[in-house]
Amino acid sequence: MKKLLLSATLLLSVATFAQKDELKTLKKIYSKSTISEKDLQDYKAASDALQTLATEESDKVYAKFYKTMYPTVVLASKGDKATMQDQMSLYNPEFIKEYGSVIDATIEFEKKSGKKIYTDELIEDKKIFKETLNALAINLNNASKFKEASAIFYSLYIFDPKVEGKALNNSAILAVNSKEYKLAEKLYEELANSDYMNSGMYYYATNKANDVEEEFSSREERSKNISLGFHEKPRDVKVSTTKPDVLKILAILFTQNGNMDKAKATYAEARKLSPNDEELKKGEFDIYFNSGYAGLAEDDKLVTEINNSRADKKKYDELMQKRKEMFAKSLPDFEKAYSINPNDANTKSILKLTYEIIGQPEKAKAIN
Numbered sequence: 001m002k003k004l005l006l007s008a009t010l011l012l013s014v015a016t017f018a019q020k021d022e023l024k025t026l027k028k029i030y031s032k033s034t035i036s037e038k039d040l041q042d043y044k045a046a047s048d049a050l051q052t053l054a055t056e057e058s059d060k061v062y063a064k065f066y067k068t069m070y071p072t073v074v075l076a077s078k079g080d081k082a083t084m085q086d087q088m089s090l091y092n093p094e095f096i097k098e099y100g101s102v103i104d105a106t107i108e109f110e111k112k113s114g115k116k117i118y119t120d121e122l123i124e125d126k127k128i129f130k131e132t133l134n135a136l137a138i139n140l141n142n143a144s145k146f147k148e149a150s151a152i153f154y155s156l157y158i159f160d161p162k163v164e165g166k167a168l169n170n171s172a173i174l175a176v177n178s179k180e181y182k183l184a185e186k187l188y189e190e191l192a193n194s195d196y197m198n199s200g201m202y203y204y205a206t207n208k209a210n211d212v213e214e215e216f217s218s219r220e221e222r223s224k225n226i227s228l229g230f231h232e233k234p235r236d237v238k239v240s241t242t243k244p245d246v247l248k249i250l251a252i253l254f255t256q257n258g259n260m261d262k263a264k265a266t267y268a269e270a271r272k273l274s275p276n277d278e279e280l281k282k283g284e285f286d287i288y289f290n291s292g293y294a295g296l297a298e299d300d301k302l303v304t305e306i307n308n309s310r311a312d313k314k315k316y317d318e319l320m321q322k323r324k325e326m327f328a329k330s331l332p333d334f335e336k337a338y339s340i341n342p343n344d345a346n347t348k349s350i351l352k353l354t355y356e357i358i359g360q361p362e363k364a365k366a367i368n
Helices: 002-030 037-053 057-077 084-090 093-113 119-142 146-159 165-177 181-192 195-199 219-227 239-256 260-273 278-294 299-307 313-340 345-357 361-365
Strands: 201-207 212-216 231-238
Touching: 002 037, 002 057, 037 057, 057 084, 057 093, 093 119, 093 146, 119 146, 119 165, 146 165, 146 181, 165 181, 165 195, 165 239, 181 195, 181 239, 195 239, 201 219, 212 219, 212 231, 219 231, 231 239, 239 260, 239 278, 260 278, 278 313, 278 345, 299 313, 313 345, 345 361
Parallel strands: none
Antiparallel strands: 201 212, 201 231
16 A cells, blocks of 8 residues: 555656646747747647646646747747738737736736746736737728728737727727628627726826827826826816717617617617717617608508408408508607607608507697
């Protein structure tokens, strides 16, 4: 029995040494400025092996870190030969989300453990990576490649959603500019429900040199410029004040994409936030009036069939009932449109006719 325990202990020791060797290999290659093909092979082999060898929390953290970083090592190995396409292939939303997550997790672990191995480097890497994404998105936008720019701004947002909410806003705007309306709908819906929209802030201060108010990316950046004497008159504005405008665009996109129920609900939400906005009022009115009117698309054809069936009472009655049911189905939309704008002549006319057809003459008389 002792012999068996000794063997188990020996195996555990070998595994521990092995995973330490894997970590040493990965750290050495990851730190290189020039990476060879053999380095890539060794890195991949060590990373794969470490996934099963890692048992302690620290080893698991770094196993995930090195595995996630492998694509960046591949890109680094190409050096000056790396193309824009190579970068675009790397900067996909799935990788970038994982990349940002593993950086934060590693920094948090090192803070907890009190051993800063990569913390300073990762903080700098994160800053540079964000600047790279932002510059790439701006360059694509300037080249009128709006769809591509939208994708990069979205990647910037998911890389650091707590800080880069504005990138999500930019991504949504550029999706509209690229006429990718389904994508724009998805992005504006995400923007409307984001933490950035509900709790974010705009930070402004006035430039002393030209007396122009400027926006800053963070409170810290603004404070720095004020302390240096470049700016004054700080002003904070809640991002949520722009929510009615975001919902307005989202409602238009829902309408454009044929999602009328969501469009109606979005207009209602927007008008609660901004009841005096005339554009919102008109948009909500239009969607209800047009929705009700679209429900009567077969009316001309139905009226012709009714007129041609007067000799056949059974068929005539069936067609009259069908018309009554059709108008009854559109009634809620016309009533809603009328409640929004009771002065619109077309709405009054069609609503009055609807009441008459469905057998509510008193309500028809009440409309002036």
